Amino acid sequence: MRSKLPPLAELERGQIHRFSEWSNTDCPRVAAGVYTIWRGSQFVYVGMSARGLTRQILETSRMLGRTTGLRTRLESVASGERTCEEFRVYRDFLVLEQLSADQIERVASDGLRFDALVRDFIMSELTYRYVTTQDGEAAFALERAVRHGAFDCGPPRVNPL
Numbered sequence: 421m422r423s424k425l426p427p428l429a430e431l432e433r434g435q436i437h438r439f440s441e442w443s444n445t446d447c448p449r450v451a452a453g454v455y456t457i458w459r460g461s462q463f464v465y466v467g468m469s470a471r472g473l474t475r476q477i478l479e480t481s482r483m484l485g486r487t488t489g490l491r492t493r494l495e496s497v498a499s500g501e502r503t504c505e506e507f508r509v510y511r512d513f514l515v516l517e518q519l520s521a522d523q524i525e526r527v528a529s530d531g532l533r534f535d536a537l538v539r540d541f542i543m544s545e546l547t548y549r550y551v552t553t554q555d556g557e558a559a560f561a562l563e564r565a566v567r568h569g570a571f572d573c574g575p576p577r578v579n580p581l
Contacts, residue, residue, distance in 0.1 A: 500539030
């Protein structure tokens with residue numbers, strides 16, 4: 421059950437979820453929203469879903485039984501796959517900065533699978549929080565506020581404004 425905290429507080433101090441426990445059945449199948457990614461107590465990243473989607477489009481997707489928005493975005497992060505979502509670039513940086521020179525050399529020579537390292541990192545190190553919004557416009561506004569430093573802990577490490 422979702423808490424009744426205001427959206428900013430929910431994203432900073434609300435219920436935490438482990439990517440290692442994905443799939444989160446509480447996350448709606450169709451929703452615009454914002455999510456934060458954490459490594460321990462370090463605020464790493466903020467993202468959003470459904471930019472440009474109106475309430476009407478979201479409702480139509482819901483009626484058609486589609487899965488879109490927040491759930492698909494979090495599922496993409498949890499999978500560790502190399503998709504086009506923005507977090508992929510930052511996540512690769514987080515993994516690379518902790519590799520030894522030997523590991524980097526092995527990745528470059530194809531002796532060590534980077535995708536496996538990324539997936540292991542996500543599963544063992546990262547957690548997330550999320551909130552739903554009425555539409556993509558509201559998600560965009562909330563994400564920008566967080567990127568500008570609306571949290572007590574400041575802006576995210578890898579994608580501040």
